[in-house]
Amino acid sequence: MMDSPSIGSQDESVYPTPNSSILLDFDGSVCKRLITHDFSQHEVVPLIEAIFSSQDEVKMIGYLRGDDAQTFIDVIDEALDLPGLSSRLRRKCLSVLCKICGRQALLPRSLQIPLCYDRSDTPLYQGGYADVWKGEHRGRPVAVKALRVYSTSDFDKITSRFCKEVVTWKTLHHPNVLPLLGVTMGKNHFAMASEWMVNGNINEFIRANRDTNRFELLKGVVRGLIYMHGQAMIHGDLKGANILIDKNYHARLADFGLLTVVSDPTNPTTSGSSAKGGTTRWMSPELLDPDQFGIKDSRATKESDCYALGMVVYEVLSGRAPFTPLKDIIVMRKVIEGDRPERPDGPEGTWFTDDLWRTLNLCWEAQRGSRPGIGVVLECLERVSGIWKPTPPQVCEDVEMDEDDWDLTTVSDSSGTVS
Template sequence: MNAAFEIPPHAVRFGAQVGSGGFGVVFKGVYAGEMVAIKKIHSHALGNAASVAEFQSEVAVLSAVRHPNIVRFVGACTMPPALMIVTEFLEKGTLFDVLHVSKEPVGWRERRGMMVGLCDGMTYLHSRGLLHRDLKSSNLLLDKDYTVKVADFGLTRIVSSPTAAPMTGQCGTFQYMAPEVLANRPYTEKADVFSFGILLWELVARKLPFFGMAPMQVGLAVVNTGLRPPIPRDCPRPLAILMRRCWEQDFRHRPSFKEASKALEAMPSH
């Protein structure tokens, strides 16, 4: 990591806890006079090689990318035991929080704006040869104007070939995972597009995908029977068509994020 991004632990002031994940806790805090989010790695995760590798991967990606639809990296403390990632603080929290916790009303204009913003952020990532591999509502942040920002890059990897990435199978979250990833087959950036299709459904339905099903049960059904969430009756037809294209079983038939963005922009804004 660029030394300019290294933050001494004592320079960060911690506030309230705002979230937690598998290997870290997220706090609201202050650094250099700016309100920030601080992801602090659990002390018990320091002895776990996979957790430390995930932390290092996230720091490497965040310090190398800059886009309006990707969470802005402020810096990190990379000296154990105080492993921390510091990013901009976003007022509304995650898309998951907005859709399923606060349940605040979100109009079609805002939802369409989120979808287009997500496409733009992912187009940028893919243009840099990066696969996110864990796109889901709890990894997307929103500012006060509902601008979406892609976050959580611990599972992000570089595509090693333009046709296929021989990387870890079953990587990510089962409910959003593409069939080729679930089946441990080679996969490309189109695996992220599949996850986006599930996110489109979640934005319209305001429900959790495959709610009530066990993750392994979801995985088997998605791979073997082509199971997808039922499209809501009030879903606009052009959006339903895009959704189905994004979650095609054969990844070669899925659009790129740039194509998905054009399809969304062609839809009415209200």
């Protein structure tokens, strides 16, 4: 009897496909119907339900390769948008889709777009782990972010992580989350296209529009984060530079998920300017020094997102990055030792009510289990925005900052700034 690989297995051996001459010891007939398109449209959801209800069918998924795997990926990808798909079944579809895309280094055809920018040009922005161009897709301006790959030694691992993350990003639909338009993937080349944000990031927007309602923008940020967490997705790099403002003046979360691609210790694309791929002054203490907090897995969590959210609120309302003007190495030490930003005074301090400041300090608790749920932050912002009409503070323009403090992953030109 032949053992079949489980979905998500790292074994990359070649296994028989449903069309192979090797006799399989299980049925998998429903899965075969999907990849041969032997079904009508109204049968798709029942067939998918049948696949995930049978061990034989799930085994068959593990054997799919090449064109069979691509067809299965495309059918499941299309099914994710069907109205008859229950939330339970949708989660199963997404989970399997991420695993098979990662394992096979394949993406749904719906995500694949032709190269929409000129790689021979100089990037508009060169960040710690990616370069950004302004391109065009279907007559619309787009932002194209290309990961920088220096070595092919871990190319398979990078490709697997990249495929998983962009598939997850594609499924996110929320007015406060930046949508993914498409992906170009080739040899040593990973590029993602998203809508060009003409109003730049949230920091640039408030500098140009000092009388804007910052609380409303921040509430959009929190709503987007609540949605992401509800989809079992962590942002992992939340900061003002990664919050864009669309043409309708809504805050849009960007640059999420890619830290799982770029922050792996074996990944040559990891930026040396940030700790574990994040941006130091927005990172929670357990991410900066996992050993001190008894944490073996130093990946970002909902709790570390909460900590970063507190820093974003501070950043947007004060008009400056957390711990300005300290250098990153000093910030790391201070945060690990328990220091947090001081409450602003003067004109900019008028934004920070006692209620809000208490909530921010809860977000900044050293022990991640003591931090509140993101909904608590939204409730506080609702209360504060309903009773307080502060005078917009003057933004400090002459503070000495590190190169990566404000715009690690953004690009500016005369027509806008994008992530």
